[in-house]
Amino acid sequence: MSESQQSRVYDVIIVGCGPAGVSAAIYTKRKMLDVLVISKDIGGQVLLTGFIENYPGFEGVRGEALVEIFERQLKGLGVDVKIGEVERVERDGEIFKVISSEGNFSGKAVIVTGGSTYKRLNVPGEERLIGRGVSFCATCDAPFARNREVAVVGGGNAALQSAELLSRYAKMVYIIHRRDKFRADEVLVERVKRHQNVQFIMNSVVTEIKGDKRVEGITVKDKEGNIAEMKLDMVFIEVGREVKADYIKHLVRTNEWGQIVVDRRQRTSCEGVFAAGDITDRPYQQAIIAAGDGAVAALSAYDFLTEKGY
Ligand SMILES: Cc1cc2nc3c(=O)[nH]c(=O)nc-3n(C[C@H](O)[C@H](O)[C@H](O)COP(=O)(O)OP(=O)(O)OC[C@H]3O[C@@H](n4cnc5c(N)ncnc54)[C@H](O)[C@@H]3O)c2cc1C
Incomplete structure (x- = not known):
C-alpha cells in the first residue's frame, strides 16, 4: 500500500458487500462521499441463492445474475471495492482505523454490513x-x-x-x-x-x-x-444463524446472539458507526430488507458527516 493511501482518510468505509453493503455504497457514492468498500466477496449470501422471486423489479432472478448487476452498478459509479477481510476496527479520536488483510485504512464513519451465515x-x-x-x-x-x-x-x-x-x-x-x-x-x-x-x-x-x-x-x-x-x-x-462481528463488537453494543443493536436510523451505540442488514438485531433476514437498511445507514452516515462539517 502506498504512503498516500495510508494517510488518506475516507469519508466512509463500508465493511461487506452483500445487498446491505452494495446499497450503502450506492447511496454514499451518490452523496459525493469518498467511500471505500472492503469485503470478502461481492454479493454475500446472494451468491448462494438459486432463484430470487421476492426482490422488486425482478419477477425472478438467479442470485449470480443479481450479483453481476450489483458489480456493474458499483463499477459504473466508480466505487472503490477491495476484496479482503476486515480483522479489526479501532477508534482513534474522531477517526476509525480499519485493519484488514489488504492493509489499514482510515475513515470518518464506518458502515458495518458483515451479514450472517446459516x-x-x-x-x-x-x-x-x-x-x-x-x-x-x-x-x-x-x-x-x-x-x-x-x-x-x-x-x-x-x-x-x-x-x-x-x-x-x-x-x-x-x-x-x-x-x-x-x-x-x-x-x-x-x-x-x-x-x-x-x-x-x-x-x-x-x-x-x-x-x-x-x-x-x-x-x-x-x-x-x-x-x-x-x-x-x-x-x-432451520438450525440457527451465526453472526460474526468480532472485529467490531468491542466498539458497539450487541445482543445475546451477537447481533449489532441499531436504532431506526441504523446507528449503533458508537457515534460514527452504522450497521445494516443481517448483522443487526432487526427481525427478518431478506435481501430487500438488507438493501433498505443499507440505504438508511448511508443516509444517516451522510447526515452525521454533514453535521460534523466534514
Ligand atoms: C441460500 C440462500 C437463499 C436465500 N434466498 C433469498 C431470497 O430468495 N430472497 C431474499 O430476500 N433473501 C434470500 N436470502 C437471504 C438474503 O440473501 C440475506 O438476507 C441478505 O443477503 C443479507 O444481506 P447482507 O448484506 O446483510 O449480508 P450478506 O449477504 O451476508 O453479506 C455480507 C457481506 O459481508 C462480507 N463480510 C463478512 N465478514 C467480513 C469481514 N470480516 N471482512 C470483510 N467482509 C466481510 C461477506 O463477504 C459479504 O459480502 C437467502 C439466503 C441464502 C443463504
Missing part, C-alpha cells in the same frame, strides 16, 4: 445442493415447495414457523428434530400439529442429503441407530 448440518450433499432443493429460508423458497414433499430440520420457533408456512404449499411436510421435545413455543407447536399434511419425526437426525442435480431424498437415523431413507423434493434447514 448454521449447517454438515452432512454429505448439503453444501452441493444449496439452491437445488436445500434451503435455509422458507420465506424465500416456500413457493418452490408447491405440491412437493419437503422436510424441515430443527426444533426451534424458526423451524416450526417454516413448517407452518410450508404446510400451505407442500403436499407433505416432515419436521425432523433430534430431541423428543421442541424448543419452540408450545402454542406454535400445537398450531402446527393441527395441519393434516405435517408429520413429526422426533429423536432423529439427517445424516445425508441425496440427489444428483436436485434433492431427491434424505437419510435419517433415529436414536436407536436405525437408518431410514426418505424420498423428498426439498429440505429446509
Whole structure:
C-alpha cells in the first residue's frame, strides 16, 4: 500500500458487500462521499441463492445474475471495492482505523454490513445442493415447495414457523428434530400439529442429503441407530444463524446472539458507526430488507458527516 493511501482518510468505509453493503455504497457514492468498500466477496449470501422471486423489479432472478448487476452498478459509479477481510476496527479520536488483510485504512464513519451465515448440518450433499432443493429460508423458497414433499430440520420457533408456512404449499411436510421435545413455543407447536399434511419425526437426525442435480431424498437415523431413507423434493434447514462481528463488537453494543443493536436510523451505540442488514438485531433476514437498511445507514452516515462539517 502506498504512503498516500495510508494517510488518506475516507469519508466512509463500508465493511461487506452483500445487498446491505452494495446499497450503502450506492447511496454514499451518490452523496459525493469518498467511500471505500472492503469485503470478502461481492454479493454475500446472494451468491448462494438459486432463484430470487421476492426482490422488486425482478419477477425472478438467479442470485449470480443479481450479483453481476450489483458489480456493474458499483463499477459504473466508480466505487472503490477491495476484496479482503476486515480483522479489526479501532477508534482513534474522531477517526476509525480499519485493519484488514489488504492493509489499514482510515475513515470518518464506518458502515458495518458483515451479514450472517446459516448454521449447517454438515452432512454429505448439503453444501452441493444449496439452491437445488436445500434451503435455509422458507420465506424465500416456500413457493418452490408447491405440491412437493419437503422436510424441515430443527426444533426451534424458526423451524416450526417454516413448517407452518410450508404446510400451505407442500403436499407433505416432515419436521425432523433430534430431541423428543421442541424448543419452540408450545402454542406454535400445537398450531402446527393441527395441519393434516405435517408429520413429526422426533429423536432423529439427517445424516445425508441425496440427489444428483436436485434433492431427491434424505437419510435419517433415529436414536436407536436405525437408518431410514426418505424420498423428498426439498429440505429446509432451520438450525440457527451465526453472526460474526468480532472485529467490531468491542466498539458497539450487541445482543445475546451477537447481533449489532441499531436504532431506526441504523446507528449503533458508537457515534460514527452504522450497521445494516443481517448483522443487526432487526427481525427478518431478506435481501430487500438488507438493501433498505443499507440505504438508511448511508443516509444517516451522510447526515452525521454533514453535521460534523466534514
Ligand atoms: C441460500 C440462500 C437463499 C436465500 N434466498 C433469498 C431470497 O430468495 N430472497 C431474499 O430476500 N433473501 C434470500 N436470502 C437471504 C438474503 O440473501 C440475506 O438476507 C441478505 O443477503 C443479507 O444481506 P447482507 O448484506 O446483510 O449480508 P450478506 O449477504 O451476508 O453479506 C455480507 C457481506 O459481508 C462480507 N463480510 C463478512 N465478514 C467480513 C469481514 N470480516 N471482512 C470483510 N467482509 C466481510 C461477506 O463477504 C459479504 O459480502 C437467502 C439466503 C441464502 C443463504
